[in-house]
Each structure stands twice: as structure tokens, then as C-alpha cells.
Amino acid sequence: MKQKNCWEVMHCQREQGGKMAGASPCPASTEARLNGVHGGRNGGRACWSVAGTMCGEEACCVFVRLYSDCGKCKFYLSVRQEEADFKFALSLLNMRRNCTLAKA
Secondary structure, X not given: OOOOOHHHXXXXXXXXXXXXXXXXXXXXXXXXXXXXHHHOOOOOOOHHHOHHXXXXXXXXXXXXXXXXXXXXXXXXXXXXXXXXXXXXXXHHHHHHHHHHHHHO
């Protein structure tokens, strides 16, 4: 079974090529260093670790606008339940940092 990305579950349409993405799609959909984490495309199944989902003063993630706590998000909670090897934000941030250092 294909794992769904956050934009497929939350229906925000801010993924690359989505109706609401415009010139700047949600950073979770473009975060290539997280590609494959929890079976998702780019940061699509690790969106809670992509700080850029907050675009300036306005949150791209509709849920963040309402609650500002990923721990209450139905998508986050479902990924946590589905994944035996669930990766918390700190390990994902370290993964992204190590990818950047390896390229330098």
C-alpha cells in the first residue's frame, strides 16, 4: 500500500504543482533530503520537521494556523501509529543537517 503524503491527507493543495502552491509550494513537498522517510515523497511524511511550512507570518499548513501543535494533527498521529520506526523531529533535523554537511 502506498503511503500518503501530508498534502494528500490534509488536502491543502500546496504540494509542487498543486492548485494552491503558486510560485512557492509548501517546503515539505520540496524537502528532498527527507525523500523516502516513512515512505513519503520529499518531506511529505515528515512535515513536522520542516520549519519552512511556516511561510513568513502565515502558516502554509492549515492545521498549524489553527493549532500550532503538530502533536494534535491527525496526519502526524496517523504516521506515528503506522510507522514502526517512527522518526521524531530531532532525528529528522539531524538527518537533514548531515545531508547538507555531506554535500559540502
